[in-house]
Amino acid sequence: MDVSHLLDELNEAQREAVTARDGHVLVLAGAGSGKTRVLVHRLAWLIQVDHVSPLGILAVTFTNKAAGEMRERTGQLLQVSTRPLWIGTFHGIAHRLLRMHWKEAGLPEQFQILDSEDQQRLLRRIIRDEGMDEAHWPARQAQWFINARKDEGERPQHIEHLDHPVTSTWVHIYRLYQDYCNRGGLVDFAELLLRAHELWLEQPDLLDHYRKRLRHLLVDEFQDTNSIQYAWIRMLAGSTGRVFVVGDDDQSIYGWRGAKVENVQLFGRDFPDVMTVRLEQNYRSTGNILDAANALIAHNQSRMGKNLWTAGESGKLIQLYTAFNEQDEARFVVDQLQQWLDSGRRADDGAILYRTTAQSRLFEEYLLRENIPYRVYGGQRFFERTEVKDALAYLRLLLNPNDDAALERVINKPARAIGEKTVSFIRLQARESGLTLWQAANECLSQGKFATRAGTAVAAFIRLIEDMRERMKDWTLGNQMQGAIDDSNLAAHYEKEPRERMETRFENLRELVNAADAFILPQEDAEAGLDELQSFLSHAALEAGETQGESWDDCVQLMTLHSAKGLEFPLVYMVGMEDGLFPHQRSVEDAAGRLEEERRLCYVGMTRAREQLVLSYAEIRRMHGSENFCRPSRFIDEIPAEYLEEIRPRTSSRQPWVSARPSPVRGGANTEWPFRLGQVVAHPKFGEGTVMSFEGSGEHTRVHVNFPAIGAKWLVLAYANLQAR
DNA sequence: TCCATTGACGTTTTT
DNA sequence: CGTCAATGGA
Numbered sequence: 001m002d003v004s005h006l007l008d009e010l011n012e013a014q015r016e017a018v019t020a021r022d023g024h025v026l027v028l029a030g031a032g033s034g035k036t037r038v039l040v041h042r043l044a045w046l047i048q049v050d051h052v053s054p055l056g057i058l059a060v061t062f063t064n065k066a067a068g069e070m071r072e073r074t075g076q077l078l079q080v081s082t083r084p085l086w087i088g089t090f091h092g093i094a095h096r097l098l099r100m101h102w103k104e105a106g107l108p109e110q111f112q113i114l115d116s117e118d119q120q121r122l123l124r125r126i127i128r129d130e131g132m133d134e135a136h137w138p139a140r141q142a143q144w145f146i147n148a149r150k151d152e153g154e155r156p157q158h159i160e161h162l163d164h165p166v167t168s169t170w171v172h173i174y175r176l177y178q179d180y181c182n183r184g185g186l187v188d189f190a191e192l193l194l195r196a197h198e199l200w201l202e203q204p205d206l207l208d209h210y211r212k213r214l215r216h217l218l219v220d221e222f223q224d225t226n227s228i229q230y231a232w233i234r235m236l237a238g239s240t241g242r243v244f245v246v247g248d249d250d251q252s253i254y255g256w257r258g259a260k261v262e263n264v265q266l267f268g269r270d271f272p273d274v275m276t277v278r279l280e281q282n283y284r285s286t287g288n289i290l291d292a293a294n295a296l297i298a299h300n301q302s303r304m305g306k307n308l309w310t311a312g313e314s315g316k317l318i319q320l321y322t323a324f325n326e327q328d329e330a331r332f333v334v335d336q337l338q339q340w341l342d343s344g345r346r347a348d349d350g351a352i353l354y355r356t357t358a359q360s361r362l363f364e365e366y367l368l369r370e371n372i373p374y375r376v377y378g379g380q381r382f383f384e385r386t387e388v389k390d391a392l393a394y395l396r397l398l399l400n401p402n403d404d405a406a407l408e409r410v411i412n413k414p415a416r417a418i419g420e421k422t423v424s425f426i427r428l429q430a431r432e433s434g435l436t437l438w439q440a441a442n443e444c445l446s447q448g449k450f451a452t453r454a455g456t457a458v459a460a461f462i463r464l465i466e467d468m469r470e471r472m473k474d475w476t477l478g479n480q481m482q483g484a485i486d487d488s489n490l491a492a493h494y495e496k497e498p499r500e501r502m503e504t505r506f507e508n509l510r511e512l513v514n515a516a517d518a519f520i521l522p523q524e525d526a527e528a529g530l531d532e533l534q535s536f537l538s539h540a541a542l543e544a545g546e547t548q549g550e551s552w553d554d555c556v557q558l559m560t561l562h563s564a565k566g567l568e569f570p571l572v573y574m575v576g577m578e579d580g581l582f583p584h585q586r587s588v589e590d591a592a593g594r595l596e597e598e599r600r601l602c603y604v605g606m607t608r609a610r611e612q613l614v615l616s617y618a619e620i621r622r623m624h625g626s627e628n629f630c631r632p633s634r635f636i637d638e639i640p641a642e643y644l645e646e647i648r649p650r651t652s653s654r655q656p657w658v659s660a661r662p663s664p665v666r667g668g669a670n671t672e673w674p675f676r677l678g679q680v681v682a683h684p685k686f687g688e689g690t691v692m693s694f695e696g697s698g699e700h701t702r703v704h705v706n707f708p709a710i711g712a713k714w715l716v717l718a719y720a721n722l723q724a725r
Numbered sequence: 726t727c728c729a730t731t732g733a734c735g736t737t738t739t740t
Numbered sequence: 741c742g743t744c745a746a747t748g749g750a
Contacts, residue, residue, distance in 0.1 A: 062739070062740080063739065063740080064739090064740085089739085089740065090740080091739085091740045092740085095740095113740090115740080116738095116739090116740085135733095188740095189739080189740045190740090192740080193740095224739095253737080254737085254738075254739090256736085256737065256738095257737085257738070257739080355736070355737075356735090356736055356737075357736085357737085358735080358736090358742080358743090361742085378738080415726070419726090496726095496727080541740080542740065543740080544739090544740085560736090560737065560738085561737080562736095562737050562738065563737090563738075581736095584736055584737080585736090586736060586737095587736080587737095597737095601737080622741070623735085623741085624734085624735060624741070624742090625741045625742085626741085726750105727749100727750085728748105728749095728750090729747100729748090729749090729750105730746105730747085730748085730749095731745105731746085731747075731748095732744100732745090732746085732747095733743100733744090733745090733746100734742105734743085734744090734745105735741105735742095735743090
């Protein structure tokens, strides 16, 4: 068979990976080195050359977008249907397994997926019911604890150090929460993975079946896998499966949410005969950008090592702008973008990348003022909107009235005289008898435990749900959706809101009905035994949809560095390049490789740029209400000067502060600061440290000093007794 | 039950 | 400074 069309468009390293004959393959794919291309060609190669049945291949990604792209491009390349191929996200695949084997997994058939908002609300509820102080035991932290444990594959009984009072409290909450979920048939995101893993652990026959069927496993973004995902892959592979993973340890930026870069190294140890292929030729950026990025990332100690190169030109130098303050920074970026547009380039060629979401505000303001169209990534997704989740909660109750999360959400929405008092009474009953809220409410009714008015209201709600279920059981999904919105009279609830808000809500509800109308039960969901409604609800949870229906075309792109991963733009601004902001203070303080992860984030940002990269930082930034004197990011210092071109602010003579680069900032006209930023000072107790910033004035002046031994500390200048060195 | 004021807090995000 | 959630008076 002629396979030249599969190989022609690949370079040597890519070809080596795609055509690997046996064993496992680890592809270390640098930024812009054609990672997706390799994955897609590998799929095609397996099918067309090795004649592997598409049914025997599983390809896993992290995001729905990546999964869709892989399926799409594979279809284009192969010119055959990709439907039999199992391509999906870890969560999507775990979900499908659990649907097919709900009995073996110990789940009710109508189990529902809990998104993180649902999860947090449920936890807040539990913590309150326990009579615990929410300020001391925030639901957010409980959520973090539980998900982190689940990501490590741990159940409450597996967690040690129960003698530690804080840990044991969280374990207690974990246990209560899991009981709630089990009673109501609720599965959170982490639980999907953990259950899927346990399913195989406890059902060797089932595992064996899948091992025999799925001989080829492909994993995208391997550096982002967490412990349970890695364990899941290992288990499925067994000793017969062949695993092909693609990743880049230098682009691992999700350690804080459980990703384990170590898995990249572990892979070579845990799997025998791993062939490692490095993709280092970059097809995206200019030489200068790549050289600068290489130099930066070389400062990381723990890496597998890689050096990007390009056959293209070295291109323009990286521009560095020292802004007077954050307004000046925004003004500079927006002015330059305007020039870019004036020169005939497109707005969506440009991207502004920042470390924290809050930074977008000022740029939006200036872009708006200059009438430059822009789009902010992130933010709320369609299926996460309040009104959408409210309407879906009614449908969830039709399927599974024991869904406490859904019931809590809508039992009094719109107001139907079931106030906090009645609800907490039901909760108490449920807790005492180990029932779900729905069961407890029915119980209370039949035993006449409610006061007359409350009883009538609760009975009416129960009847509402049961009538809906009865009436709508044969309706189309779209009609069910519309019916649920109408019968519940949700509109009454939003009508009390401000006009504009109400209108958006109604608009979104109409869109929801449209989405339900247009929904086609996917074949794979049908195979897993789902009906339309179940499938629709699962989709709503697993792929929350586009951020906005907003027009996508020709807008400047604003996003965090994290969300920029995987994207590319001709013109990239990395703004707020200041120590404390980027790298973020929290990452500098916590030890344990956090700084290296920040550096990787910087590397990710730089390698998004195709033609021109612009870095900027502000000398003074207002944060949390007070002015901060900033030091340029250490990452700027790590980029060799030969790749940088400094752009001076307009008229430097008018400025009260001298630029921090190359010489450090000086107190200038202000004599209140006896030290320079970056100066080494000595503290009687903490030893020597570096001055990072000042805050406040007069006797309130505080100074931020980084002590190598103990970390960074804020000191009140008047008391600290610091000596210059 | 509702809006308005107050207060706490202040990385990163997908599923 | 700006946001969000919780509290409390009408």
